[in-house]
Amino acid sequence: MIDTKSQTSCVLETRGLGVRFGGVVAVDSVDFSLRQHELRCLIGPNGAGKTSFFRCLTGQTTPSRGEVWLADTNITGWVPHQVARLGVGIKTQIPSLMNELTVRENLWLAARRTQPARQADDAADEMLERLHLAPLALKLAGQLSHGLRQRTELGVVLAARPWLLLLDEPAGGLTHDEVQQMAELILEIGRTTSIVVVEHDMAFVRQIAQQVTVFHQGRVLRQGAVDDVLSDQVVREVYLGKRAQ
Numbered sequence: 001m002i003d004t005k006s007q008t009s010c011v012l013e014t015r016g017l018g019v020r021f022g023g024v025v026a027v028d029s030v031d032f033s034l035r036q037h038e039l040r041c042l043i044g045p046n047g048a049g050k051t052s053f054f055r056c057l058t059g060q061t062t063p064s065r066g067e068v069w070l071a072d073t074n075i076t077g078w079v080p081h082q083v084a085r086l087g088v089g090i091k092t093q094i095p096s097l098m099n100e101l102t103v104r105e106n107l108w109l110a111a112r113r114t115q116p117a118r119q120a121d122d123a124a125d126e127m128l129e130r131l132h133l134a135p136l137a138l139k140l141a142g143q144l145s146h147g148l149r150q151r152t153e154l155g156v157v158l159a160a161r162p163w164l165l166l167l168d169e170p171a172g173g174l175t176h177d178e179v180q181q182m183a184e185l186i187l188e189i190g191r192t193t194s195i196v197v198v199e200h201d202m203a204f205v206r207q208i209a210q211q212v213t214v215f216h217q218g219r220v221l222r223q224g225a226v227d228d229v230l231s232d233q234v235v236r237e238v239y240l241g242k243r244a245q
């Protein structure tokens with residue numbers, strides 16, 4: 001487990017990170033850093049390199065150059081289960097629930113991976129409460145709507161009690177109300193957890209992000225407070241175009 005308490009500032013850092021696919025430079029020398037308990041959104045137009053960058057953080061992609069550091073551990077080239085073992089919660093868009101088990105059983109199994117059975121009981125109950133899933137505890141995961149499924153999947157990731165969360169489009173496919181609920185949930189989790197979110201739902205981004213990083217052509221185009229960045233002329237031109245208000 002990583003000792004984040006000794007870190008005054010940076011819990012996640014990339015140095016000169018690059019990803020190439022043949023002749024395509026998907027990520028081009030990105031220096032990125034995240035402070036403890038910071039909640040950061042990665043945004044940018046299609047093909048900007050967000051997913052490729054994110055996959056280097058989770059270990060799904062090995063960078064072509066540069067390094068990824070988690071606190072004082074160099075994790076470059078590690079695979080996802082090694083990264084997860086350091087206490088990192090990873091939520092990708094790949095479904096992770098066991099459909100034939102109940103919501104509570106899914107949460108309990110996830111908690112049990114890192115904790116003894118009695119603590120797993122407590123963790124599962126705590127997740128049911130925190131994620132407002134208690135009325136659905138005994139429902140089969142396979143019978144959940146997309147929105148409730150997303151919320152349960154987040155619970156599965158949180159049940160292992162991560163100190164850093166990496167989320168890939170948590171608002172994807174959610175209804176307007178569900179986007180709102182997911183944003184509230186992530187804000188609440190962010191009070192005690194460092195979070196990186198890749199997201200292109202701008203309503204969601206505006207609601208949760210204090211700081212955003214805008215990717216464009218594999219590089220960081222702008223970084224800063226959400227309102228400043230989204231009103232920046234260059235960002236509006238490359239990304240938001242006429243839709244920016």
Ligand SMILES: Nc1ncnc2c1ncn2[C@@H]1O[C@H](COP(=O)(O)OP(=O)(O)O)[C@@H](O)[C@H]1O
Nearest residue numbers: 021024026044045046047048049050051052053
């Ligand atoms: N597996 C891959 N093989 C080849 N090219 C890829 C692959 N993944 C991404 N790319 C290319 O890398 C660039 C960045 O893509 P991506 O990281 O998916 O951007 P974003 O998530 O911002 O839409 C794009 O030009 C894309 O076509």
Ligand SMILES: [Mg+2]
Nearest residue numbers: 047050051052
């Ligand atoms: Mg993407």
